[in-house]
């Protein structure tokens with residue numbers, strides 16, 4: 001275990017909580033060394049049952065304790081976690097990928113410090129194929145997101161535009177625009193669109209549709225890519241997590257798979 005990668009997690013909710021438990025249960029080459037959360041008592045209770053309880057620290061101090069810092073907190077505190085991880089030259093793994101789009105200066109800072117920013121596939125699929133296609137000419141990239149109305153409730157764009165989704169009886173297109181504006185208007189909902197944009201042709205050219213759909217029980221994302229080398233159409237239907245219906249259960253699993261890829265001898269997928 002001595003030369004395993006030390007992992008710190010900011011946030012112990014649907015993503016961070018699951019990931020912390022999985023790491024504590026034992027993952028070769030990785031060990032959980034620190035966590036941060038808002039409710040200290042709740043966090044203490046959570047980690048008290050761990051085999052190897054990590055340190056409970058402030059968000060800005062996570063990077064002192066780890067080689068890899070996973071951000072799994074609301075977008076509002078993204079910067080605190082990201083800046084300290086990057087300043088210390090760590091591997092930074094963001095969940096709130098939408099919050100990275102307006103902060104691309106962090107990449108310049110990472111180049112200075114030697115930090116790496118590794119965006120996990122998260123609640124999406126197929127970013128390996130999108131990245132491959134984007135090595136050649138790409139005509140268009142779109143993503144259509146359908147969520148049960150309660151998974152969209154409270155999004156800033158809906159509030160600002162007086163759009164009520166909870167009473168919907170039929171699917172309604174609540175947003176159409178580029179990934180940059182989608183991430184700003186739906187910071188807790190379209191991290192997948194931000195990740196797609198970064199994998200492919202950027203947030204201005206990646207087009208997003210968001211539907212409130214009372215007919216779906218899963219957070220459903222369909223990607224369409226038209227490229228010189230290939231045409232891609234892919235759909236993922238995510239089971240919402242109990243802790244946070246906006247977040248698909250696959251998300252912490254994707255981050256765990258991403259972390260394993262940092263140390264594993266065999267790595268599958270680009």
Ligand SMILES: NC(=O)C1=CN([C@@H]2O[C@H](COP(=O)(O)OP(=O)(O)OC[C@H]3O[C@@H](n4cnc5c(N)ncnc54)[C@H](OP(=O)(O)O)[C@@H]3O)[C@@H](O)[C@H]2O)C=CC1
Nearest residue numbers: 011012013014015037038039072073095096122123188247
């Ligand atoms: N990339 C992707 O594909 C996906 C990304 N996401 C994004 O990932 C992020 C996390 O999602 P999720 O786990 O569902 O969120 P949750 O709301 O379930 O958990 C958030 C966690 O952050 C903690 N937190 C909140 N404020 C602070 C603070 N000021 N200081 C320290 N900790 C804080 C909370 O602490 P406490 O428990 O004490 O309140 C909680 O543990 C979100 O931004 C979400 O949009 C979600 C799904 C997919």
Ligand SMILES: O=C([O-])CC(=O)C(=O)O
Nearest residue numbers: 123189190191192219248
């Ligand atoms: O589908 C999910 O699980 C979450 C989601 O849309 C996102 O965060 O982008």
